[in-house]
Amino acid sequence: TTSPHTTYMQKCISLAEQSPPRPTNFRVGAILLSRKDGDSTYSDDRVLSTGYTMELAGNTHAEQCCFANYASVNKVAEEQSGRKLIMYVSMEPCGKRLSGNAPCVQRITRTRDGGREGIHKVYFGVKEPTTFVGESEGCKMLSAAGIEWEHVPGLEKEILSVAVAGHENPEEEVKSALGKMGTNVDDI
Numbered sequence: 001t002t003s004p005h006t007t008y009m010q011k012c013i014s015l016a017e018q019s020p021p022r023p024t025n026f027r028v029g030a031i032l033l034s035r036k037d038g039d040s041t042y043s044d045d046r047v048l049s050t051g052y053t054m055e056l057a058g059n060t061h062a063e064q065c066c067f068a069n070y071a072s073v074n075k076v077a078e079e080q081s082g083r084k085l086i087m088y089v090s091m092e093p094c095g096k097r098l099s100g101n102a103p104c105v106q107r108i109t110r111t112r113d114g115g116r117e118g119i120h121k122v123y124f125g126v127k128e129p130t131t132f133v134g135e136s137e138g139c140k141m142l143s144a145a146g147i148e149w150e151h152v153p154g155l156e157k158e159i160l161s162v163a164v165a166g167h168e169n170p171e172e173e174v175k176s177a178l179g180k181m182g183t184n185v186d187d188i
C-alpha cells in the first residue's frame with residue numbers, strides 16, 4: 001500500500017498537469033488540508049482547498065492559488081482545536097521568485113499572523129531545481145519560521161517531468177535535477 005503522503009503527492013501531480021506549460025516557471029500542484037491530532041491513519045483528513053500554477057489570473061503559484069481558493073470560501077485558514085493545517089505541494093515552496101512577487105514561503109508563514117497557529121507542516125515531493133533561482137532556500141526559510149517540512153520520496157521524476165514540460169530542454173533539466181538530488185538526497 002502506498003503511504004497517504006504518496007497518495008496526496010500523486011494528487012498534487014494531477015493538479016500540476018492542469019497548469020499551462022511555460023518556460024518561465026514550474027508546473028506545481030498544492031493541497032491544503034486539516035488533520036486531526038493523533039490520527040495516525042489520516043482517515044479524518046479534511047481537504048480545504050487545492051491549487052495549481054497559473055490556475056488563478058496573473059502569474060500565480062500553486063500554493064498561492066491554494067490559499068486564494070480557500071480564502072474565497074472562508075475568512076482565513078482557521079484550524080479547529082485538536083486539528084492542524086497541513087500543506088502538500090509537489091515542489092518545495094519557493095523562497096524567491098524571479099518576478100519579485102511574494103514567495104510562497106512568505107505566504108505560508110503569514111498564515112501565522114495575528115497569533116493564529118496557521119500552517120503546521122509542509123510536505124513536498126522534490127527540491128526546487130536551480131533553473132531560476134539557483135540553490136533553493138525554501139526549506140531553510142520554513143525551518144527558520146518554525147514550520148515543519150518533510151520530503152516525500154519516490155515521485156521526483158514524475159514531479160519534475162510535469163514541472164518543466166514547458167521548458168526548452170525538459171529531459172535534460174529533469175536528468176540534471178535528479179542528478180543533483182542523487183548526490184545530496186539525504187540533506188534535501
Ligand SMILES: Nc1nc(=O)c(N)c(NC[C@H](O)[C@H](O)[C@H](O)COP(=O)(O)O)[nH]1
Nearest residue numbers: 025026028053061062094097098099132
Ligand atoms: N513551489 C512553486 N510553486 C509554483 O507554482 C511555481 N511556479 C514555482 N516556481 C518557482 C520558480 O522559482 C519561479 O517560478 C521563478 O522564479 C519565476 O518566478 P515567477 O513564477 O515568475 O514569480 N514554485
Ligand SMILES: [Zn+2]
Nearest residue numbers: 061094103104
Ligand atoms: Zn511559489
